[in-house]
Amino acid sequence: MWTEKAQAKINLTLDALYKRPDGYHEVEMVMQTVDLSDHLTFTEREADEIALSCTAPYIPLDERNLVYQAAKLMKETFGVQKGIHIHIDKRIPVAAGLAGGSSDAAATLRGLNKVWNLGQSLDQLAELGAKIGSDVPFCMYGGTAVARGRGEKIERLPNTCPMWVVLVKPPIAVSTAEVYGRLRTDEIEKHPSTKAMVEALAKGDLRQICAEMGNVLEKVTFAMHPEVERLKSQLLKFGAPGAMMSGSGPTVFALVEREEKALRICNALRGFSREVYLCRFF
Ligand SMILES: C[C@](O)(CO)[C@H](O)COP(=O)(O)OP(=O)(O)OC[C@H]1O[C@@H](n2ccc(N)nc2=O)[C@H](O)[C@@H]1O
Numbered sequence: 208m209w210t211e212k213a214q215a216k217i218n219l220t221l222d223a224l225y226k227r228p229d230g231y232h233e234v235e236m237v238m239q240t241v242d243l244s245d246h247l248t249f250t251e252r253e254a255d256e257i258a259l260s261c262t263a264p265y266i267p268l269d270e271r272n273l274v275y276q277a278a279k280l281m282k283e284t285f286g287v288q289k290g291i292h293i294h295i296d297k298r299i300p301v302a303a304g305l306a307g308g309s310s311d312a313a314a315t316l317r318g319l320n321k322v323w324n325l326g327q328s329l330d331q332l333a334e335l336g337a338k339i340g341s342d343v344p345f346c347m348y349g350g351t352a353v354a355r356g357r358g359e360k361i362e363r364l365p366n367t368c369p370m371w372v373v374l375v376k377p378p379i380a381v382s383t384a385e386v387y388g389r390l391r392t393d394e395i396e397k398h399p400s401t402k403a404m405v406e407a408l409a410k411g412d413l414r415q416i417c418a419e420m421g422n423v424l425e426k427v428t429f430a431m432h433p434e435v436e437r438l439k440s441q442l443l444k445f446g447a448p449g450a451m452m453s454g455s456g457p458t459v460f461a462l463v464e465r466e467e468k469a470l471r472i473c474n475a476l477r478g479f480s481r482e483v484y485l486c487r488f489f
């Protein structure tokens with residue numbers, strides 16, 4: 208038996224430069240993992256099959272699950288003729304913009320690399336993970352990083368100071384494909400600056416980090432779901448120095464330096480939302 212943690216991520220910046228001929232957007236994003244994680248347990252089984260179980264009842268346990276896809280990819284790539292049972296203890300909210308599925312897929316590649324003794328490096332696993340989804344390579348490494356290309360080209364950054372993060376997820380699901388599909392890159396008013404965010408992180412200056420946050424998908428998701436923008440305004444109203452939507456949403460997050468203040472904001476938000484999480488950069 209082997210266990211792996213799959214960390215959630217937030218986007219500190221998300222910029223889309225243009226739509227590529229392959230349908231994906233060329234992006235530039237500063238990404239950060241937080242200590243909110245799914246726990247995956249791997250148990251070898253007799254029959255040469257992939258079997259999944261999950262604590263969340265509404266998640267598919269077949270080929271639609273990114274964990275299944277990751278296990279199948281490992282079996283096919285390395286010709287493994289062994290069975291595996293993977294249990295997902297789901298703690299990351301689903302379809303939230305927190306890369307839950309992508310991080311589970313990355314954890315599956317890492318886990319099976321160990322269980323089946325395949326000897327692959329993290330870089331090799333990240334390259335393989337890109338076949339499953341654009342966020343998987345970043346999730347392979349975690350920490351702080353710049354992601355480019357369609358998200359799969361990762362430049363790792365040194366760890367920054369461990370800020371507190373308040374996450375709030377409204378009770379709606381957002382399709383990443385639909386949000387990107389509605390984005391018009393020629394109409395983007397302000398592109399976030401990767402360079403300025405990287406400098407702010409290197410200094411560990413929360414005010415500056417908050418000032419440099421930007422996500423070009425916010426406008427699209429806010430237009431579809433005004434309650435997401437309202438939650439962001441509430442985070443700011445309750446005293447967060449900076450707040451933004453993560454990925455394609457609908458989760459919004461606030462960065463806070465001190466734990467007491469983060470707890471105060473969490474408590475205030477609980478009056479408006481059932482899904483409020485307190486975590487830290489990880
Ligand atoms: C929104 C983010 O989560 C931010 O980190 C990512 O950019 C999306 O990552 P992801 O969910 O792993 O995305 P994928 O599963 O690869 O793609 C889902 C869909 O989003 C759109 N997509 C995704 C990534 C990208 N750079 N450009 C896109 O236009 C495509 O329509 C694609 O079919």
Ligand SMILES: Nc1ncnc2c1ncn2[C@@H]1O[C@H](COP(=O)(O)OP(=O)(O)OP(=O)(O)O)[C@@H](O)[C@H]1O
Binds near residue numbers: 272308311
């Ligand atoms: N292991 C998994 N965990 C969660 N959802 C999964 C998983 N595998 C497949 N899915 C499906 O993928 C969809 C998106 O879920 P996920 O939690 O990965 O979204 P997300 O947090 O928005 O990810 P991203 O930020 O990468 O776009 C859900 O509708 C879910 O049914």
